[in-house]
Amino acid sequence: MIEIERKFLVSASWGESFSISSIEQGYLFIQKDRSLRVRCHNEDYFLTVKIEKNINERFEFESKIEKDYGKLLLEKHCISNIISKVRNVVYHDDKRWEIDVFSGKNQHLIVAEIELNSIDDKFTYPSWLGPEVTQQNRFLNSHLTQKPFCEWGITYENLLLEEIKKSRKQTSDPQ
Secondary structure, eight states: OEEEEEEEEEOSOOOOOSEEEEEEEEEEEEOSSEEEEEEEETTEEEEEEEEESSSSEEEEEEEEEOHHHHHHHHHHSOSSOOEEEEEEEEEETTEEEEEEEEEGGGTTOEEEEEEESSTTOOOOOOTTEEEEOTTOGGGSHHHHHHSOGGGSOOOHHHHHHHHHHHHHHHHHSOO
16 A cells, blocks of 8 residues: 655644544664554554655555564564654544654654645645644654654754744745
């Protein structure tokens, strides 16, 4: 399956969530364009292979695994930090948004993702949506395990301001 997603920071409260779930995940290997992830989503465990096609598109294959194996992999065999987050699912104009509120070493980071059917798929921007960060690898979960948000040396509020300034500069600069 091809996954096409865009990532954004969150600049305001998104209101009520359709669903809320807890996620812990780690990586068994990470290379430049591919990774193998183990994830506990609520009480279920999954192995996921991701292979980057380009910055917005990835091939993704996910398979549910037995709890004992998943727990062993997550607790004993991940190569870097484990990511903990609460996922809020929100709908805006019939589009599903996943808002991840990180904890642990990535505490205070909030990232919203939308999965699209095609690169040209259109959507409206919710009022709570902040700047887009899809093109920045540091916001990939695989990168957050290796260099968590607590090591970035910036508060979330200042990160938002920095990214807003960057996006304004990019839209005002002639190419």
